[in-house]
Amino acid sequence: MISTLHSRPGGADGDPAPRLAYGADYNPEQWPRDVWEEDVRLMREAGVNVVSVGIFSWARIQPAADQWDFGWLDEVMDLLHEGGIGVDLATATASPPPWLTTAHPEILPVTASGETLWPGARQHWRPTSPVFREHALRLVRAIASRYKDHPALVAWHVSNELGCHNVYDYSDDAARAFRGWLRARYGTLEALNHAWGTAFWSQRYSDWEQILPPRLAASHPNPTQQLDFKRFSSDALKDHLRAERDILREITPDVPVTTNFMVTPGTKGMNYADWAEEIDFVSNDHYVHPGPQDRDELSFSANLTSGIAGGRPWFLMEHSTSAVNWQPVNVAKRPGELARDSLLHVAHGADAVCFFQWRQSAAGAEKYHSAMVPHAGADSDLFRAVTGLGATLKTLAPVAGSEREPAKVGIVHDWESWWASEQDSHPTSLLDYRQEALDWYSALLRLGIRADLVTTRADLSRHQVLIAPVLHMVPADLAKDLTRYAEQGGHLITTYFSAVVDENDHVWLGGYPGALRDLLGLRIEEFGPLLAGDTVELDDATTGSVWTDRITVTDPQTQVLAHYRTGAQAGRPAVTRRETGGGSAAYVSTRLGVEGLTALLPRLLGPAGVESELPADIRGAVELTVRRGPDSRFLFLVNRTDSAVPVTGLAGEVLVGATAADGTLTLGPRDVAVLRQPTG
CATH class of the missing domain: 2.60.40.1180 (Golgi alpha-mannosidase II)
Structure with missing residues (x-):
């Protein structure tokens, strides 16, 4: 459905499709009327052909419960259309106006400790509030009805960054909705009590009304209750997405609907693999986090977005032209990084490159966040870089509509394993699910080997090698799939703290990693997490941290590729590989980091015949x-x-x-x- 964006005239010169979309969030309500025409002129100069409009405009569109003001937006839509610029029109529901929160403070989110999140920022609404839903959907219907036939309209933008600040709400509305969600999931209290293991700590429920969200408690809340609340919270936002989407599809069935995901560091509350099927094309917001793996992480997130989109083209809805405003130190991008960052997203399947935002704000919380037109104006190096990128994207028009070519290596990213593996009362709090996956990805980049980030919903058999770092939660069906994958010729690699629990966060008994123990040909009686700063040496000259396992090899087909040389597990296996059928299953029992994985990976990839496609001198x-x-x-x-x-x-x-x-x-x-x- 992203192809709809390609079918519109491309920019002021009316070039036909195909094309790559280029633009930004556009917030004309922040500026006087005489700036708008200048904006359109500069957009045409920069090669902009699509903008997102109305994202935070609720208070302007509906200044009071019974008042509407569309005149300004009508004019903006007309101006953009005259300039050959398409509009991804937002439903404007992301930030409730002051009149609504004053009249209905019951829509405001509540934290786990019972504190209300008050107005003054954004996203101050409960995903489960029936009052908020009523007002939000009224706004959606009004906007869709007014602009359904406007020629500038190319797509709908539902809300904005759903769950960025309000994914977890512990209010009474949330409690009622949570109980309803649990009834639908389990059917009976007996099933819920079993799943939650409520025999522990006298938590057995005898009535649905006794169940609450995992609010601030005297000690660690029930682990499965926490996990289910994460699932529920993602589903509650997804339900709101559906509610807005359904109205848009009812009124404009031919206009594609999207919402901007946040596949980026630090955002894990929304299960985007589960959300993707609810929209017509996937969109993502991404911002670089400075550090030694900053561009590796950008590539990782863009790659994962492609995996969520099933390899089909997707829309980069937001990234930054230069510095952001919300990091401890906000560093400007160096020459060339604006284009490289943008084109790296295109390389991983983005058919649209957009920024936050078009014109840098003069006031408000994001006034120091970079934009396409900076405070310095069009006569600036930044705007010249923006214009240069527009010309490059025009040259790359033949790429539009193409899909990412599958790689031989897949890295599994699983939201529920992410959630479960990092909960409290575990062997260590130092485990970092996303970092472990990123380390494997960075190591492959160093070796010049392409890899795809995939979810457990994908066809895993299309990859010759499947790396599943910290795949903590493995239900029985997934265990069978992974076993079948290896037995039919695939090469599975997994790591410490994988295959330990089922979908209810219950431990697979009999020794770790229970769900894959036979496939791997090993057994672990007890974990050996390491204290912060501690390391162990392996006999292949690599160094481990965070975790070790006390491994016993149980199958003569299991080969030990490396032993621990130091530490409590000295002399025991650290890395193993077992051949099975035409494939194999390997296990890495410690965090080796990028350096160690770069050294180890050729040995693990060798049996699959996977090598770099690049000349040796540039890998x-x-x-x-x-x-x-x-x-x-x-x-x-x-x-x-x-x-x-x-x-x-x-x-x-x-x-x-x-x-x-x-x-x-x-x-x-x-x-x-x-x-x-x-x-x-």
């Missing part, structure tokens, strides 16, 4: 991602370094990039090149 310096259309492959080559990198040995028409007289493709520092290869 690690260049990231390769491939998109495939009906008659072409598009090779994206991303320079991961701050130095120039010459590239030889790769054939194809150069769409983006510089070539020397001898035909050598040269990637400048932080540069991206794109090659087109004909197929079939």
Whole structure:
């Protein structure tokens, strides 16, 4: 459905589809009327062809319960259409207006400790509030009815970053909805009591009304209650998404609907793999977090967004042109990073590149957040970089509509394992699910090997190697699937604290990792987590941290690839691999970090015959991602370094990039090149 964006005229010159979409959140209500026409002129200069409008406009559109003001928005929509710019129109429900919270304070969220989250910021609403739902859907119907036939309308934008600040609400509304959700999940109190293990600590329930969200308690709340509340909270937001979407589809059945996910560090409350089927195309917001793996993480998140989208094109709804405003220190991007960051998303399947926001705010909480038009105005290096990117995206129009070409390696990302593995009262609080997955991804990047981030809902058999870091929660059906995968020729790699519990967070008994114990050919009686700062050495010269396991090999087919050389497990297996059928199953029992995994991975990938597709001299310096259309492959080559990198040995028409007289493709520092290869 993202192809709808490609069918509209592209920019002021009326270029036909296909094209890549380019734009930003546009907030004209922040500016006087005389700025609007200048905005459209500059958008055309920059190559902008789509903007998101109305995201935080509820108070302007509906200044009182019985008043509506669409005149300004009518004018904005008309101006954008005249400029050849499509509109991804928001439903404006993200931030309730003051008149609504004053009249109905019962819509405000409540924390686990009983504190009310008051107005003054944004997203101050309960996902389960029937009062909020009534007012929000009234607004959605009014906006959809007014603009259903407007020629600028290309897509609907439901709310904004659902759950960013209100994913967990512990109010009485939430308690009632939680009980309803539990009734639907379990059917009977007997089933719930079994799932929650309420025989422990005298928690057995005899009436549904006794059940509450996991509010502030004297000690660790029931683990399965916590897990179910996470599931419920994600579902409650998904239900709100559906409610808005259904009205939009009723009124405008031919206009695609999306909402912006936040596949980015620190956001884990929403199970986006579960949400993806509810919208017509996936959209994502991503912001770089400074650190040694910052661009690896960007690639990881873009890759995961593609996995959530099933490999189909998706929409980068927000990222930053330069500095953000909400990190402890907000560092500006260096020359070339605006384009590299943007094109890395395109490499992983984005058919739209958009920023927050078009014009940098002069007031408000985000006034120091960068934008396409900075405080310095159009006469600035930043706006020139924005305009340059617009020209590059126009050149890359043939890429639009192509899908990511599957890689031989898949890395499994599972939201419920993420939630469950990091709960309290566990062997360690130092475990970081996403970091472990990122370390494996970074190691593959260093080796120049493409990998796909996939969810457990995907067809796992399409990958020759499947890496499942900290796959903590493994229901019986998933255990069977993974066993079948290995027995039929796939090569599974998993890690510490995997396959330990079922879907109810009950431990698989008989020794860890219970659900995959026979497949791996090993047994663990007791975990050996490490104290902060402690490390252990392995006999393959790698170093482990965070975790160790006391492994006993139980199958003669299980090969020990590395032993612990130091620590409490000295002499015991640390890394194992068991052949089964035509495949294998390997286990890594400690956190090896990027360096250790880079050293280990060739041994684990060797049996599958997986090697880098890049020339040996640029592996690690260049990231390769491939998109495939009906008659072409598009090779994206991303320079991961701050130095120039010459590239030889790769054939194809150069769409983006510089070539020397001898035909050598040269990637400048932080540069991206794109090659087109004909197929079939």
